[in-house]
Amino acid sequence: MTKDERTTSTVFIQVAKAVIAAFMGIRKQSDLENDAANLKPAQVIIGGLIGAMLFVVSILILVKIIVNLN
Amino acid sequence: MAAVHGDVHGHGHDDHHPTGIMRWVTTTNHKDIGTMYLWFSLTMFFTGGFLAMGIRAELFQPGIQILEPELFNSFTTLHGLIMVFGAIMPAFVGFANWQVPMMIGAPDMAFARMNNWSFWLLIPAALLLISSFFVPGGAAAGGWTFYPPLSTQGGLGVDMMLFAVHILGASSIMGSINIITTILNMRAPGMTLMKMPLFVWTWLITAYLLVLAMPVLAGVVTMLITDRHFDTSFFNAAGGGDPVLFQHIFWFFGHPEVYIMILPAFGIVSEIIPTFSRKPLFGYSSMVYATASIAILSCIVWAHHMFTAGMPTVGQLFFMYATMLIAVPTGVKVFNWTATMWRGAMSFETPMLFAIGFIFLFVIGGFSGVICAIVPIDIQVQDTYYVIAHFHYVLVSGALFALFGGAYYWLPKWTGHMYDETLGKLHFWLSMIFFNMAFFVQHFLGLAGMPRRIPDYALQFADFNMISSLGAFGFGLTQLLFVYIVIKCIRSKEPAPEKPWEGATTLEWTHLPTPAPYHSFETPPVVK
Numbered sequence: 001m002t003k004d005e006r007t008t009s010t011v012f013i014q015v016a017k018a019v020i021a022a023f024m025g026i027r028k029q030s031d032l033e034n035d036a037a038n039l040k041p042a043q044v045i046i047g048g049l050i051g052a053m054l055f056v057v058s059i060l061i062l063v064k065i066i067v068n069l070n
Numbered sequence: 071m072a073a074v075h076g077d078v079h080g081h082g083h084d085d086h087h088p089t090g091i092m093r094w095v096t097t098t099n100h101k102d103i104g105t106m107y108l109w110f111s112l113t114m115f116f117t118g119g120f121l122a123m124g125i126r127a128e129l130f131q132p133g134i135q136i137l138e139p140e141l142f143n144s145f146t147t148l149h150g151l152i153m154v155f156g157a158i159m160p161a162f163v164g165f166a167n168w169q170v171p172m173m174i175g176a177p178d179m180a181f182a183r184m185n186n187w188s189f190w191l192l193i194p195a196a197l198l199l200i201s202s203f204f205v206p207g208g209a210a211a212g213g214w215t216f217y218p219p220l221s222t223q224g225g226l227g228v229d230m231m232l233f234a235v236h237i238l239g240a241s242s243i244m245g246s247i248n249i250i251t252t253i254l255n256m257r258a259p260g261m262t263l264m265k266m267p268l269f270v271w272t273w274l275i276t277a278y279l280l281v282l283a284m285p286v287l288a289g290v291v292t293m294l295i296t297d298r299h300f301d302t303s304f305f306n307a308a309g310g311g312d313p314v315l316f317q318h319i320f321w322f323f324g325h326p327e328v329y330i331m332i333l334p335a336f337g338i339v340s341e342i343i344p345t346f347s348r349k350p351l352f353g354y355s356s357m358v359y360a361t362a363s364i365a366i367l368s369c370i371v372w373a374h375h376m377f378t379a380g381m382p383t384v385g386q387l388f389f390m391y392a393t394m395l396i397a398v399p400t401g402v403k404v405f406n407w408t409a410t411m412w413r414g415a416m417s418f419e420t421p422m423l424f425a426i427g428f429i430f431l432f433v434i435g436g437f438s439g440v441i442c443a444i445v446p447i448d449i450q451v452q453d454t455y456y457v458i459a460h461f462h463y464v465l466v467s468g469a470l471f472a473l474f475g476g477a478y479y480w481l482p483k484w485t486g487h488m489y490d491e492t493l494g495k496l497h498f499w500l501s502m503i504f505f506n507m508a509f510f511v512q513h514f515l516g517l518a519g520m521p522r523r524i525p526d527y528a529l530q531f532a533d534f535n536m537i538s539s540l541g542a543f544g545f546g547l548t549q550l551l552f553v554y555i556v557i558k559c560i561r562s563k564e565p566a567p568e569k570p571w572e573g574a575t576t577l578e579w580t581h582l583p584t585p586a587p588y589h590s591f592e593t594p595p596v597v598k
Binding site for chain 1: 262263264353354355356358359360362363366369370383384387388391392398399402
């Protein structure tokens, strides 16, 4: 694995963690400072939009399952 | 919050400003414009309040006593529109104008002339709204949400209202672009995003919501206008349109709008509580993330306003679940405020009283919101006084209480004089008692089935309505006390202490003299 690939996957995981934390509204100060130092706003915004879509899809799947149960 | 270094400088030479009426007409100074926004919103608050008094006077007893039904409907419609677009929103923009540049160490707003234009647009809009009562056919009477077909049928008053909403929307968009640009580009050296006071953070996120939501409102208003005057049929079933489409578009704007009115209130409370608890805000980072989360969620829950309009079960369940999930980040905020107060050296000056009153009553409003989110319950309480009680707990004891708290908190900085603490506390307690008297009983009225937007009601609702009206009259009169306190504060001869709140840590308290000079931070402070 090259250094660039490692960096990309690390960034991806960090963005994912930041977005999940944002959706719950809970984040440690140290993690926040780490986010602020390492992530670009565009990465977080794109991550947030993807997170919002996943969130919508997951509620839709839940709703479909519940409706089909009855 | 941010640690700051350097001394408070003498700013006497910065106090030069133009005088006379032209100072206000042509001003590009953020403090002048902030002041005008605040006076405008206070005026509109009393205009909308007058309409509320008319509504409650009519509902004091069953039967028609004071207002004809058509005029009553105009009163409810204009009360909602004026309070939302004329009072609460401009008041928060006024706070942003005063506070954002001072809190981030900027000399002024980014687009100073556009700032002037955003304010002065409010005046014709307000005149259109108020004067629409005096045109043939009277003011709009289809509710503040102006659903078609009522809004496609009304007379000139509806056109004036639609034009006013267009203008107010344009003003809001300009205001929010200004706020975003100021915050992103004009922060003092060292004031990183994550060191910004929470009031600035909440306004940044609110401004993005405004930029997102207001053009949608402009779109739906334009579609209504073309339906009314240019023979289109967007919302006319006879022409192949769909009135429910209006509801979807309106609430796609309308639900973020709810958060536009509450997020800056969260910001103000998040400044007041740490100051009077003498502790840093608990979970600053969580607060920022929770605000972002609430903003995102607010865009995917709009149809919970329309559960009874006809919707597939899948849609109802989706919007019900999504809406209930907003309680998670909102709960995080409430717990963080509580944790900030926990073991703090608390004192209970008027701003703190309003902030604690905010938490207490906003939680009640939040819980009744979760109840309304549950589809089977909402179908029962839709369009009843339960909903009226819910959103007044959110907007009056939420947004308005935060505005009062913020006004008392920053009045010494704005005017250079201290307000009367005894009268301030009296204002809080009277507001608290009369507010609950006016609105708590409306939960019972709603559960018993009393519909909203009616001038008359069945006899079994009489007692609670009388209590509610008495509470509303008391609440209205109490707000005159607020005006007296503000005027007394402005005219006071006694200068306020340089830093009346020992726990305050934001730049306007640590780096600027009291009162704030006309031109502040011409040289940016260094934030470490």
